[in-house]
Structures are given as C-alpha cells and as structure tokens.
Amino acid sequence: MKKIIITVDGFSSCGKSTTARQLAKELNYVFIDSGAMYRAITLYFLRNHVDWNNTPSVEEALKNISLEFVYNDYTGKSDMYLDDENVEAMIRDMVVSENVSEVAAIKEVREFAVEQQQKMGEKKGIVMDGRDIGTTVFPDAELKIFMTADITVRVERRFKEMFEKNKSITLDEVRNNLEMRDYLDTNREISPLRKADDAIVLDNSDLTPDEQLQIALGWAKERMQ
C-alpha cells in the first residue's frame, strides 16, 4: 500500500482532531493538529505582549518561536511544545481561544506555520487537521476530508470538554466563541476556511466517533491501493 497525505479541514469543534488522530493511529501515520501551532503562537504573543497589529513586532517575535510536537507516552498523544515547554494544556484556555483566530489571520504567522507543516508532510504518511490543509498546505493530498456538524451539537461537545477544566464556563460563552471563530476563519483574506473542490464532506452530527472513523478509514484504504 502506498503512503498518502490525508487532510481533515472544517469548522471549530466538529471532531476533526479526534477523527484525524484515530485515523493516523489505525494507519500508523503521523498525526498533526495544525491548530495547536496557531494556538501556541497566540500564547507566545499574549505572554510577551506582542502587538500583533504591528508587522515588524510580529516578524521579530516569530524569530524567537520554536514549535515542536512531542509524543506523550502517558496520554498516547503528541503534546505541543513552545520553546521546549509543554504548553498543551495552556493553549486550550479560553483566553487563547478568544484570540487565536485573529492571530491566525496574520500573513506572516500563516507563512511561518505553513512552511513547517509542509516540511512535516514531505515523507507522506501523515494526517493533518486544520482549516486550510486541503486548500493551501497540501493542495495535492490524496484524500481530503471536510468535516462538519450541526452548531448545537458542536457547542454541546465543546462545552462538555471545557466544563471539565473550568466549571464556571457557560454554554453561551462557548457558543459565542465558536460562532466568532467560524466567522473569522471563513472570512479572513488569506487561506480562509473553505472546502477544497475535491474534498469529501463528512457530516458527523448523528455519527458516533467510531462510525466516523470507519467511514474515513474506508476512504483512506481506497486511496492507498
């Protein structure tokens, strides 16, 4: 079977990472959560008070940022490291979620992240999830999946996830954040979120994680022949 590149794009909190990670595990492929890279850059900007509306400040800051995914034996997942520090938990905080779409819309930030993502795919055998993976990062990928789910389902899923860490979070806060990110991600100038013409839509509103995985696995195996 040949090694391929699989891209999984779609709106916030529609289960992209879960499906992409499981798919990679089944195929013995590398899984990359590209959103974690934009989140880590946002965390750096917030911590270091980088004025991201000022291009020279952004360029200077990016020179000091080193991003790396390191496999965690305990969780069985890769953690995001920012300058040798494990920031996996911090990049999921609400303050990062509230600012990440703005940071991810900056041209220099996207160039910085996309270049590293493309390098990760040089040897193929990779599943990467994000917003522009099938359109910009790997336009020639052999399998492109565009995931979507009903907004109510997405809000509930995200709320459950966030409530475990922060009991004061409300359903409205989660909904507002999701809607705002969807709007910014879809309407930004550079590499907006959109379905690649050759992507297959996977609507998982009524699917269990295992059903989604089996569908995606079937598509992947066809393309690997």
Ligand code: DC
């Ligand atoms: O997948 P996520 O929700 O963790 O992504 C966080 C943000 O990063 C999301 O709001 C948009 C941005 N993003 C992006 O612009 N391009 C990607 N390939 C991945 C994420």
